[in-house]
Amino acid sequence: MLLKRRRPGLARPDEPLATVEAVDGVRRLAAVDPAAASRGLRSGQKLADARAVLPALKIADADPRGDLAGLVRLAEWADRFTPAVALDPPDGLLLDIAGCQHLWGGERALVDDLLAGLARRGIPARVATAATFGAAWAVARHAEELHPLLPPGGERDRLVPLPVAALRPAAETLDAAHRLGLDTIGQLLAMPRGALARRLGGELIGRLDRALGTAEEPILFRRPATPWFDRLAFAEPIADADDLARAAADIAARLCTRLADADRGGQRFTLAFHRVDGGAARAIVTTALPSRDARRLAKLFRGKIETVDPGFGVEAVTLTADGVEPLAPAQPGLRHVVSGGADRAGLAPVIDTLANRLGTERLWRAAPQESHLPERAVRRIAPLAPDAGPWPPGRARPIRLFARPEAIEATAPVPDDPPVVFRWRGILHRVRSADGPERIGREWWREPALPSPEAEKGKEAETMRDYYRVEDEAGARYWIFREGLFAADASPPRWFLHGLFG
Amino acid sequence: MSTGLRSSVLDRLRERLHVLDGGARPGKVLPFGDGRLDGCFPGGGLPLGTLHEICPEGLDGETGAAGAAFALPLVARLAAEGPVFWILQRDDLHGPGAAAFGLGPDRLILVRVEKDAEALAALEDALNCDAVAAAVAEIGRLGLTAGRRLKLACERSGATAFVLHRWPYGRPRRLAGQREPSAAASRWRVRTAPSAADGPGLGEPRWQVALEHSRGGREGAWIMEAGDATRPLRVVAELAAGAAEAATARTRAAG
Numbered sequence: 001m002l003l004k005r006r007r008p009g010l011a012r013p014d015e016p017l018a019t020v021e022a023v024d025g026v027r028r029l030a031a032v033d034p035a036a037a038s039r040g041l042r043s044g045q046k047l048a049d050a051r052a053v054l055p056a057l058k059i060a061d062a063d064p065r066g067d068l069a070g071l072v073r074l075a076e077w078a079d080r081f082t083p084a085v086a087l088d089p090p091d092g093l094l095l096d097i098a099g100c101q102h103l104w105g106g107e108r109a110l111v112d113d114l115l116a117g118l119a120r121r122g123i124p125a126r127v128a129t130a131a132t133f134g135a136a137w138a139v140a141r142h143a144e145e146l147h148p149l150l151p152p153g154g155e156r157d158r159l160v161p162l163p164v165a166a167l168r169p170a171a172e173t174l175d176a177a178h179r180l181g182l183d184t185i186g187q188l189l190a191m192p193r194g195a196l197a198r199r200l201g202g203e204l205i206g207r208l209d210r211a212l213g214t215a216e217e218p219i220l221f222r223r224p225a226t227p228w229f230d231r232l233a234f235a236e237p238i239a240d241a242d243d244l245a246r247a248a249a250d251i252a253a254r255l256c257t258r259l260a261d262a263d264r265g266g267q268r269f270t271l272a273f274h275r276v277d278g279g280a281a282r283a284i285v286t287t288a289l290p291s292r293d294a295r296r297l298a299k300l301f302r303g304k305i306e307t308v309d310p311g312f313g314v315e316a317v318t319l320t321a322d323g324v325e326p327l328a329p330a331q332p333g334l335r336h337v338v339s340g341g342a343d344r345a346g347l348a349p350v351i352d353t354l355a356n357r358l359g360t361e362r363l364w365r366a367a368p369q370e371s372h373l374p375e376r377a378v379r380r381i382a383p384l385a386p387d388a389g390p391w392p393p394g395r396a397r398p399i400r401l402f403a404r405p406e407a408i409e410a411t412a413p414v415p416d417d418p419p420v421v422f423r424w425r426g427i428l429h430r431v432r433s434a435d436g437p438e439r440i441g442r443e444w445w446r447e448p449a450l451p452s453p454e455a456e457k458g459k460e461a462e463t464m465r466d467y468y469r470v471e472d473e474a475g476a477r478y479w480i481f482r483e484g485l486f487a488a489d490a491s492p493p494r495w496f497l498h499g500l501f502g
Numbered sequence: 503m504s505t506g507l508r509s510s511v512l513d514r515l516r517e518r519l520h521v522l523d524g525g526a527r528p529g530k531v532l533p534f535g536d537g538r539l540d541g542c543f544p545g546g547g548l549p550l551g552t553l554h555e556i557c558p559e560g561l562d563g564e565t566g567a568a569g570a571a572f573a574l575p576l577v578a579r580l581a582a583e584g585p586v587f588w589i590l591q592r593d594d595l596h597g598p599g600a601a602a603f604g605l606g607p608d609r610l611i612l613v614r615v616e617k618d619a620e621a622l623a624a625l626e627d628a629l630n631c632d633a634v635a636a637a638v639a640e641i642g643r644l645g646l647t648a649g650r651r652l653k654l655a656c657e658r659s660g661a662t663a664f665v666l667h668r669w670p671y672g673r674p675r676r677l678a679g680q681r682e683p684s685a686a687a688s689r690w691r692v693r694t695a696p697s698a699a700d701g702p703g704l705g706e707p708r709w710q711v712a713l714e715h716s717r718g719g720r721e722g723a724w725i726m727e728a729g730d731a732t733r734p735l736r737v738v739a740e741l742a743a744g745a746a747e748a749a750t751a752r753t754r755a756a757g
Binding site: 345346347350353354364365366377389391394397399402403425432433434435475476499502 | 560565566567568570571574584594596597598599600601607608610611612615624627628630633634671672693695696704707709
């Protein structure tokens, strides 16, 4: 039907249409439209046979990649109903709506909304809900009369009249079942399990168990299912930035109320603006500590809304909380106590504001790291991470340290002496006094193993640094080092400026 | 009248005078522990919960080393009250070096920004947070309006702000070197000074410090050394105001 609408020259609305693909050199029907189906055509049929039955059949080439892309777009649209949407190629979607029905006031209303949305987009669909994906799949695709809602525990009754194919068995298993005269699931259920397993293999038993809910169905969702999901739908699409911000505040308040009722807080909040064109624009806010402060979230989202493209309008917003952890109820007058820094929890709002505006990697605390090299002796930890201990004791270290030491021209009269004069960034500095050297070797465990002791020695000399603190005539202090040692046969050692003292 | 009573009456009078003078509500101060310095401030020490400006001179304006060395002992004292934010545009503040001035790694939160506007916004956010004791931002230029905003944020939360003027390497000196109207409660001009090298090796580092503006107080100029457990900075010598002016003028001519 979509194909007919997109390419009107292909077939009139009432003309039968099918897409065709070549399988092992034989052209077969890939999909048929309702008009063709009503004349007895089905997918998988050879084109020649189909033409014999229905000479007026119009055909178009199948486009499996385009179909998959379309399915992905549809999945993107469908996640306004639940974050947990899985693709079931070539033409199905699986939605985990557990915990989402209440947002519509019940399963019935959710399904009606889903069907209405699909109809608006011109997509013919069969929808079934069930306690298991296997049962929902079987009913949606094989039930003669489609009642979308399956009463709880009603899976078995609904599966009984359905054909064995509704269990998605492998082709050989299906053939074997047909050879045994087993056509419906009811017939399978009537057989002893042992006999069934012996004759048709364990695969079918597994399918049956998963459809009945006695075994788990592993499904890869595009986003994990979560009960911490909320939704607001609008009668009229909204696009104004103020309206979007208000919607963000409203939905944050709703989800935070639920989090508060459960004594929980989330650390990552994904706000999705679902557009009328089926796409979605997302804004993500992370918090350093679990949070359920709706006003703060609204404020953090407000800073991101200007980057949201509402397209022709937003018809629904959803908010998902991830990293949900227990969070004790706020006690008035008492600050949260976090391990390591009692007063640091009070920082969470400003950390979150800055991290969401600048990026998480732009905020850090410095912490010691085992290394001889000064530039590697510091690592970054999260601003609210537990204390990592003090700096190791040792010689004086500069206030400013360059990530990469800068080459300088230096004149040292005597080997092993600090320079008397050096040029850095084009300015000549006369050394008035100096301290040192402090010898710092490169970490041997980072170097590749070297075969000969001579090479080892040469390498060691080359990777040795002699650091000096020097003061120039203005009183400015520099941390400079000489790389390598003086040797008659080697090239002269190089000097670097690595840091500055105050 | 006992001495204690007299001094408390005098203190109250001073406060009233200060407020009448247009100064902010007198609050907490950080005493330097030296009358020559403390006497320059109406409250008898560096006023807290407000904005201070540190203007390094010469090459220090690019390296930011002497300015940081001056700010560090002050914010390290305040870190007892809460964490300190340091907002950088060039990520080169070295934790072990800062710890030598008493600011440990668990009290220092670093924020790297791309430009002055981001630095000002981040500084204001940090100052608006009650849990923050002090915040330092390395900024090229601070306008009067931005300074007022920062000062208001300080007064709201009680946090103390230090704007450390710094400009990129190799750039000509900008307006930071000139006297501009400022909202800051104090404005310091800092440059390195030769240490007293009376033996082999380096002596204690020294700075030539000029307090060129103190709201409700007076100006001054000193040669200072790093302090000790009892005081953040130690005055080695007091300079005549004229000498400091002359030094500044020389720098301008050179720069």
